[in-house]
Amino acid sequence: MKMAKEIESNQLLLKNIEHVSISAVAEKAGASIATVSRVLNKHPYVNKVTADRILKIATELKYRPNSSGRSLRGGKHFNIGLLRARFAIPDQLYMETMFTNLVRYITLEGYGVSLEFLKEETEKGYLSCPEVVASRKVDGMVIIGHMDQKELEQASTWGIPICLINNKFVHPNFCSSSLDDYSGARDVVQYLAALGHERIGFVYGSLEWPGTRARHQGYIDTMADLGLEVNPHYLVKVDEHQQNYQGGYFATEKLLREVPDLTAIFYINDWYAIGGICAIKAYGKRIPEDISLVGFDNSWMGEEVLPRLTTVSMEAPEICREAASTLIRAVENKPVARPHVNIRPKLFIRDSCAPLREK
Amino acid sequence: MKMAKEIESNQLLLKNIEHVSISAVAEKAGASIATVSRVLNKHPYVNKVTADRILKIATELKYRPNSSGRSLRGGKHFNIGLLRARFAIPDQLYMETMFTNLVRYITLEGYGVSLEFLKEETEKGYLSCPEVVASRKVDGMVIIGHMDQKELEQASTWGIPICLINNKFVHPNFCSSSLDDYSGARDVVQYLAALGHERIGFVYGSLEWPGTRARHQGYIDTMADLGLEVNPHYLVKVDEHQQNYQGGYFATEKLLREVPDLTAIFYINDWYAIGGICAIKAYGKRIPEDISLVGFDNSWMGEEVLPRLTTVSMEAPEICREAASTLIRAVENKPVARPHVNIRPKLFIRDSCAPLREK
DNA sequence: ACTGAACGTGTAAACGTTTTCATATAAAGA
DNA sequence: TCTTTATATGAAAACGTTTACACGTTCAGT
Numbered sequence: 001m002k003m004a005k006e007i008e009s010n011q012l013l014l015k016n017i018e019h020v021s022i023s024a025v026a027e028k029a030g031a032s033i034a035t036v037s038r039v040l041n042k043h044p045y046v047n048k049v050t051a052d053r054i055l056k057i058a059t060e061l062k063y064r065p066n067s068s069g070r071s072l073r074g075g076k077h078f079n080i081g082l083l084r085a086r087f088a089i090p091d092q093l094y095m096e097t098m099f100t101n102l103v104r105y106i107t108l109e110g111y112g113v114s115l116e117f118l119k120e121e122t123e124k125g126y127l128s129c130p131e132v133v134a135s136r137k138v139d140g141m142v143i144i145g146h147m148d149q150k151e152l153e154q155a156s157t158w159g160i161p162i163c164l165i166n167n168k169f170v171h172p173n174f175c176s177s178s179l180d181d182y183s184g185a186r187d188v189v190q191y192l193a194a195l196g197h198e199r200i201g202f203v204y205g206s207l208e209w210p211g212t213r214a215r216h217q218g219y220i221d222t223m224a225d226l227g228l229e230v231n232p233h234y235l236v237k238v239d240e241h242q243q244n245y246q247g248g249y250f251a252t253e254k255l256l257r258e259v260p261d262l263t264a265i266f267y268i269n270d271w272y273a274i275g276g277i278c279a280i281k282a283y284g285k286r287i288p289e290d291i292s293l294v295g296f297d298n299s300w301m302g303e304e305v306l307p308r309l310t311t312v313s314m315e316a317p318e319i320c321r322e323a324a325s326t327l328i329r330a331v332e333n334k335p336v337a338r339p340h341v342n343i344r345p346k347l348f349i350r351d352s353c354a355p356l357r358e359k
Numbered sequence: 360m361k362m363a364k365e366i367e368s369n370q371l372l373l374k375n376i377e378h379v380s381i382s383a384v385a386e387k388a389g390a391s392i393a394t395v396s397r398v399l400n401k402h403p404y405v406n407k408v409t410a411d412r413i414l415k416i417a418t419e420l421k422y423r424p425n426s427s428g429r430s431l432r433g434g435k436h437f438n439i440g441l442l443r444a445r446f447a448i449p450d451q452l453y454m455e456t457m458f459t460n461l462v463r464y465i466t467l468e469g470y471g472v473s474l475e476f477l478k479e480e481t482e483k484g485y486l487s488c489p490e491v492v493a494s495r496k497v498d499g500m501v502i503i504g505h506m507d508q509k510e511l512e513q514a515s516t517w518g519i520p521i522c523l524i525n526n527k528f529v530h531p532n533f534c535s536s537s538l539d540d541y542s543g544a545r546d547v548v549q550y551l552a553a554l555g556h557e558r559i560g561f562v563y564g565s566l567e568w569p570g571t572r573a574r575h576q577g578y579i580d581t582m583a584d585l586g587l588e589v590n591p592h593y594l595v596k597v598d599e600h601q602q603n604y605q606g607g608y609f610a611t612e613k614l615l616r617e618v619p620d621l622t623a624i625f626y627i628n629d630w631y632a633i634g635g636i637c638a639i640k641a642y643g644k645r646i647p648e649d650i651s652l653v654g655f656d657n658s659w660m661g662e663e664v665l666p667r668l669t670t671v672s673m674e675a676p677e678i679c680r681e682a683a684s685t686l687i688r689a690v691e692n693k694p695v696a697r698p699h700v701n702i703r704p705k706l707f708i709r710d711s712c713a714p715l716r717e718k
Numbered sequence: 719a720c721t722g723a724a725c726g727t728g729t730a731a732a733c734g735t736t737t738t739c740a741t742a743t744a745a746a747g748a
Numbered sequence: 749t750c751t752t753t754a755t756a757t758g759a760a761a762a763c764g765t766t767t768a769c770a771c772g773t774t775c776a777g778t
Contacts, residue, residue, distance in 0.1 A: 017518030019495065021764060032728045037766060045725055067494040068430035069764030072733045077427070079496075082474070092659075096455045103474055112491060115441070115462055115474045132471060135426040136378065137438075159376030245663035278665070300451070304604035306637070380734060391758045396736060404755055428734030431763045 020061045029057045040065065071136075080111045080327065081138035083130055085118040085145030088206065089243050093271070093299045094314060098144055098165065101320035106142075109328045114138055118145070127154040140331040142323055143167070146209050161330035163323045166211050168340055175330060175339035177323035181211045184312040184345035185218025188266050188294045191347055193226050196356030197264040197292060201234045203251045203276065204268040205243050215268050215296060233259050238272060248275025256283050263291060263356055270295035270302050270311055277305055277352070288354035298348050307351035315343045379420045388416045399424070430495075439470045439686065440497035442489055444477040444504030447565065448602050452630070452658045453673060457503055457524065460679035465501075468687045473497055477504070486513040499690040501682055502526070505568050520689035522682045525570050527699055534689060534698035536682035540570045543671040543704035544577025547625050547653050550706055552585050555715030556623040556651060560593045562610045562635065563627040564602050574627050574655060592618050597631060607634025615642050622650060622715055629654035629661050629670055636664055636711070647713035657707050666710035674702045 026036045031054060038046050039054045057063075071077045082102060087095065103113050114132045127147075132138045141158070144165040152169040155162055164176040192200050202219045206212065223230045236255050238247030248267060252275065255262060267273035273295030277287060285291050287307050295302055295311035302309035322341045329336045381399075385392045390413055397405050398413045430436045441461060446454065462472050473491045486506075491497045500517070503524040511528040514521055523535040551559050561578045565571065582589045595614050597606030607626060611634065614621060626632035632654030636646060644650050646666050654661055654670035661668035681700045688695045 017516070023764080033765085034729080034767080035727060038727090041766080043767095045727090047726060050726085064493040064495075066431070066764050067496050068427045068436070069733090070766075071427035072425070072431050072735085072763090073765045073767085075733075079473075089659075092455055093452075096451055096458075099455075099458065099474070100476070103476055107476070107490075112494075112496065113474045114438075115458070115472045117459075117462055117466070131466075134423040135471075136423075137426050137471065157376070245660075275663075300448075301604075304634075382734080392735085393737080393759080394757060397757090400736080402737095404757090406756060409756085425734050428763090429736075431733090431765085432735045432737080434763075 019066070020063050021066065022063070025054065025058050025061055025063050028061065029054045077137055077139050078111050079114055079132075079138045080106050080324075080331075081114050081116060081130060081132040081141040082106075083116050083118060083141055083143045085143055085147045086120075087145040088209075091145075093301065094297065094316070095144075097314070097316045098320065101316050102142060102144070102165075102324065105321045105324035106328075109324055111139075111328060118147070127151045129158060133158050133160065140327045142327060161327055163327035163330075165319060165323055168210065170340075175326045175336065177319045177326060177341050178343065179211065179315055179319060180342040180344050181214035182218040184296065184347075185215040185266075186222045187345070187347050188296070188312060189219055189222035189226070189228075191349075192264045192266065192292060192294065192353065193228065195264075195292065195353060198228050198356075199231075199234070199259070199262050199264070200228065201236065201255050201259065201262045201265040202268070203236050203238065203248060203255070203265060203272050205238045205247065205272070206240070212268060219266060231259070234262070244271055245275040245278075248272030249279045250275075252276040252279035253283070256280070256285070264293070264353070265291065266294050266296075268296055270297040270299045270309060273309055273311070273352075274301055274305050277307075277309070288352050289357070292353035294353060302348070302350070310350045310352045311348050313346045313348055315345050318343045378425070379422050380425065381422070384413065384417050384420055384422050387420065388413045436496055436498050437470050438473055438491075438497045439465050439683075439690075440473050440475060440489060440491040440500040441465075442475050442477060442500055442502045444502055444506045445479075446504040447568075450504075452660065453656065453675070454503075456673075456675045457679065460675050461501060461503070461524075461683065464680045464683035465687075468683055470498075470687060477506070486510045488517060492517045492519065499686045501686060520686055522686035522689075524678060524682055527569065529699075534682075534685045534695065536678045536685060536700050537702065538570065538674055538678060539701040539703050540573035541577040542701075543655065543706075544574040544625075545581045546704070546706050547655070547671060548578055548581035548585070548587075550708075551623045551625065551651060551653065551712065552587065554623075554651065554712060557587050557715075558590075558593070558618070558621050558623070559587065560595065560614050560618065560621050560624040561627070562595050562597065562607060562614070562624060562631050564597045564606065564631070565599070571627060578625060590618070593621070603630055604634040604637075607631030608638045609634075611635040611638035612642070615639070615644070623652070623712070624650065625653050625655075627655055629656040629658045629668060632668055632670070632711075633660055633664050636666075636668070647711050648716070651712035653712060661707070661709070669709045669711045670707050672705045672707055674704050677702045 022033055022036050026033045029036065031050060035046065035050065036054050039051045040058065106113050114137055116130050116132055119128050138160065140161045142163045142165065156171050156173050162174050164174060166178045168176045168178065189200065200223065204212065204216055207216055220230060236251040238251045242250065248271060251272065252265065255265065265276060267276055273293055276293055280287055280291060287293055293309065295309045298311045298313040302311045322343065326336055326339065326341065381392055381395050385395045388395065390409060394405065394409065395413050398410045399417065465472050473496055475489050475491055478487050497519065499520045501522045501524065515530050515532050521533050523533060525537045527535045527537065548559065559582065563571065563575055566575055579589060595610040597610045601609065607630060610631065611624065614624065624635060626635055632652055635652055639646055639650060646652055652668065654668045657670045657672040661670045681702065685695055685698065685700065
């Protein structure tokens with residue numbers, strides 16, 4: 001009976017860890033708190049011997065500054081918010097990679113990462129301020145995914161620097177790091193043309209977002225520049241409700257049916273391209289002997305499929321590295337040379353393209 | 360010349376937002392800071408009229424408590440760390456979903472999320488304390504991905520409650536939320552047996568992790584329970600270096616070659632199963648008429664592939680909801696009834712299985 | 719030897735909260 | 749009317765930092 005309360009062990013009992021504060025270090029080192037702080041923050045005017053002694057004791061005691069205290073005093077949080085906005089289904093593959101790289105590079109700069117999702121508001125056009133911003137947990141924000149101009153306008157009042165990934169907004173508070181989709185698309189068309197292809201199809205989906213529009217335009221412009229015909233039948237838009245593997249499958253079927261003499265197809269993402277590979281195989285044509293395929297995204301799936309897919313890289317590490325360094329320079333009030341960087345993608349040539357064969 | 364410094368606009372200039380503190384609210388409401396704090400934290404013994412007035416002014420001024428101040432005073436951060444440990448390639452598909460759900464449910468409980476990756480230490484067996492723990496930014500931790508017992512032992516000294524996803528460690532500081540992989544595997548074998556299948560193959564990869572071991576054991580045990588033969592040739596382990604689509608492809612080829620009268624195959628993940636679908640198609644057999652296939656994971660890829668894959672769900676939302684609620688109960692020192700929950704997976708019956716046909 | 723600068727250190731204030739303590743008023747019980 | 753209790757509020761301390769200020773000491777330059 002007496003033990004009943006004592007045993008109540010269906011709850012977690014965490015051993016209380018005694019946290020070592022700066023005053024503990026100061027006391028043990030026989031110095032003042034101020035001196036310890038100076039040493040730890042590498043201020044000038046502190047005796048080398050004292051500094052060494054304090055440093056030794058600090059590591060000995062495993063002292064780590066309490067971030068709340070530090071933030072409260074300094075108004076700086078050494079923390080970056082990562083806001084995930086809306087994105088389309090084909091981008092799901094890509095998100096994990098982006099998170100990974102963003103966290104890596106932000107961490108490397110000595111900052112932490114607070115993850116938050118965009119709250120979908122029912123009220124039209126009203127963007128609520130992210131929790132991490134409202135409660136002052138972050139010094140800057142990275143926004144990944146889609147937000148429209150109106151929403152970005154509102155984000156500009158948050159009072160902290162914001163870095164957009166694959167999006168752009170011209171405003172003093174904003175910077176961005178994006179893939180140069182237009183150049184990527186140009187490279188694809190030029191590559192196919194260099195292999196001798198002239199009748200090149202294009203499979204695309206929603207053009208709602210800047211990146212997809214740029215790829216589309218890159219195809220159109222480059223075809224024109226090279227003097228190649230852009231027959232309206234060459235362009236197929238996938239069904240609104242099948243923005244994935246199956247969308248690519250059916251779009252390709254349509255293309256094969258309507259334009260039988262097509263020798264190459266450029267897909268606006270790998271996802272559609274992989275659907276395309278299956279459709280073409282099912283149709284009885286060979287890749288790349290009969291028809292060449294190029295994707296866009298360099299998702300790892302392109303490596304897994306047979307034949308291995310030639311595609312355009314997303315340059316996730318580069319985009320994220322630039323984003324982190326630019327944003328954090330802004331956060332630290334250092335001048336940023338180019339607030340809006342464009343990363344030139346690379347063509348990953350694998351096995352899904354071949355030179356045009358004479359009939 | 361004079362303007363040079365003034366214009367230096369190649370850096371972000373953030374409009375300084377004036378932050379409203381509790382004292383501003385107090386002043387405007389003609390009350391003391393203490394009273395305002397009490398109202399905001401819904402303490403008893405505060406006059407209804409005063410409370411209403413303060414509340415009105417607080418929302419009017421858009422007051423949000425400064426989290427650093429609050430943390431510093433209360434030692435509580437309203438923040439959960441999300442530590443991403445090691446995971447295998449096939450799990451990449453799954454990570455995005457888990458992040459999404461964890462953030463959703465943790466946010467719903469009124470907490471923020473700090474994302475961090477496990478630091479891969481070169482020194483053997485030494486696990487470094489995550490930054491968010493060391494600098495006291497979080498009240499609890501969710502760990503997703505693989506960590507071995509030795510590492511978990513060290514994590515137990517962090518002094519905060521930890522919730523493991525799909526892993527278990529018996530210790531007062533730990534709770535966990537996991538898929539019941541064993542039951543899932545049993546359900547698959549029972550389902551196939553109910554369709555009349557007796558010669559059921561099993562394709563698996565690394566058994567390094569608890570979940571994969573449980574699935575493997577579930578297959579073995581259930582076959583035995585049902586009196587079905589577990590011919591050693593029925594089990595194929597994919598190549599160490601091809602833990603993905605291709606691994607499933609080649610493992611299936613081997614299976615078809617060595618055990619031609621197999622009527623069903625159970626794959627330990629969807630990834631292998633999709634490779635299997637391609638291998639079987641290439642081999643000239645029909646799915647499900649000639650052979651039935653079941654995957655495990657219910658990744659969205661199973662929906663995209665032809666035929667649509669019958670598979671076992673990962674129950675990501677349920678696992679994450681349980682994880683969030685259990686962990687946060689622990690954080691708030693509320694009793695937790697069952698620190699280690701097992702979520703029973705569901706079989707998603709689609710088009711890749713059929714009753715055994717008499718020859 | 720005296721001034722002024724450079725160096726080194728400690729005291730105390732400030733950041734924005736929450737909460738304990740004290741105090742004042744109102745209501746209730748004798 | 750006088751205590752006792754419940755209700756309502758404010759003053760002040762505390763959380764752990766960083767930093768402005770003050771006060772020394774040392775040292776080079778006259």
